[in-house]
Amino acid sequence: MKNSTVVVAATVGVLAVAAVGYAVYFDSKRQTDPEFKRKLKRDRKRAEKLAKAEAKRLTEKSTQDIEEFLATATEEDYPTSMEEREQFCMAQLSAGEELFVKGPENYSLAAICFYRALKVYPAPAELVMVFQKTIPPEVFTIVMGMLSKDVQSKEEKYYTVFPPKEMNVKVEEKPEGMDVNGQRVMRRGLVATKGFTKGEVIFTEAPVISSLEPSLEGKNFCHYCLKEMISKDLMIPCNSCSVVVFCSDECRTKAGQEFHEILCTKNLLATSTGASATPSPAQALREYTKDSRNVVPGLLAKFLAKMVHDESLNSGAEYNSFDHLERLVYVEKTLGPDEEKEIELLKLALGANIPGIDQFITEERYLVMKARLLYNIYGISSAISPSLNVKPMPETHRSVRDRPITGAGLYRTTSYLMHSCEPNTKIVYSGRDHTVSLIATETIKAGDELQIGYIKNGKQSTEQRRLELFTKYRLQCSCALCEMTD
Ligand SMILES: [Zn+2]
Ligand SMILES: [Zn+2]
Ligand SMILES: [Zn+2]
Secondary structure (H helix, E strand, C coil), X not given: CHHHHHHHHHHHHHHHHHHHHHHHHHHHHHHHCHHHHHHHHHHHHHHHHHHHHHHHHHHHHHHHHXXXXXXXXXXXXXXXXXXXXXXXXXXHHHHHHHHHXXXXXXXXXHHHHHHHHHHHCCCHHHHHHHHHHHCCHHHHHHHHHHHHHHHHHHHHHHHXXXXXXXXXXXXXXXXXXXXXXXXXXXXXXXXXXXXXXXXXXXXXXXXXXXEECHHHCCCCECCCCCCECCCHHHCEECCCCCCCEECCHHHHHHHHHHHHHHHCCHHHHHHHCCCCCCCCHHHHHHHHHHHHCXXXXXXXXXXXXXXXXXHHHCCCCCCCHHHHHHCCCCCCCCCCHHHHHHHHHHHHHHXXXXXXXXXXXXXXXXXXXXXXXXXXXXXXXXXXXXXXXXCCCCCCCECCCCCCCCEEEECCCHHHCEECCCCCEEEXXXXXXXXXXXXXXXXXXXCCEEEECCCCCCCCCHXXXXXXXXXXXXXXXXXXXHHHCC
């Protein structure tokens, strides 16, 4: 036994010495024999050529595989229920793994599996990071290429599916005012797709999200649709808190599902019966909005909660609330003490119920979201009572009303209306809730651009109007009225 081990070790030793000897021989031969050198060079060139051809073939195969896959892939290929999605994801991940270990020939097919796993994984960005560390770089590159194609086609498709046809408008690039250098500014605005007579309703739209003027919260105004309730008997309280009321069971249910489950201050009630009544994070946010009279932080809290709700619905809708918000114009904002406070409050109020929201609400993202809201929200006047005593909203919002503003809302399509001091449309809240109707105030032909007044145009001079438009919207209006009185 011992002997044979020695024999094996000795043999290995001999072989090793022989190999080293051969390498030395080979090397000296290479350095001295010119014919041998040329042959080596030829061999290397041939090998390089072969490798190049092989790489080209693999790339072509991969491109073809991916194109074939993308051409036939639809959203219907993916399961909708949570359990099915999880199973599907696991199956795709292991299929991808089995494929890539078989070698480059199967890289594109492996990439398709990983891409399909990403489509159903709840936190795709995290999975991408895992892929980066665990799958071959060639496969990873193909997956990333597929993702960027996805983003691109989603980007291109957006304005072909939005706004919905039945709204009678489409989005087109139009000039709006001048920039500081006197250059025309181009912006996406709304154009009518059919004609309207004066007084006709062009479209009606419910908001992505709306919020009451903070001082009206808990009074006789619906927390969901902002409707005023004339009798206290009509008020339906929240099941868990005594802070908000609703005008109907439907509004209560919708609010609960979309945002109030997350933002309800029920925790406060639970603790206030005890010795300490530390406000819950949701209550702290509510108090801040009441004190500051700022409606935007509350709107944003609801917006983010609703975004999570949209995602969990798996409704098959291609674009979620965030996709809509992301495309809206804004005037850049800088971080001030208000925003620092708001970010902190929002993280706390949403953090307990939305894991990961902490990382999502970065300073930069918060500032852009807030700026987008400030540019695009409309002041809503849903009140019936003429004597309602509400102070004007301090934050920027579009409104030409003399009636009290009862809240604010963000609308997908209405946001695209551009400003004119002599607009051809106006918005009304005919249902006395947060649903807007856009009304033609003059005859409109198909193809006409639709404008709205962002600010009141009463007895102000052109100078005053310009100053207000510039301060709020960085807009140097060049409408007919402004040009005429120049
Ligand atoms: Zn309601
Ligand atoms: Zn509640
Ligand atoms: Zn003007």
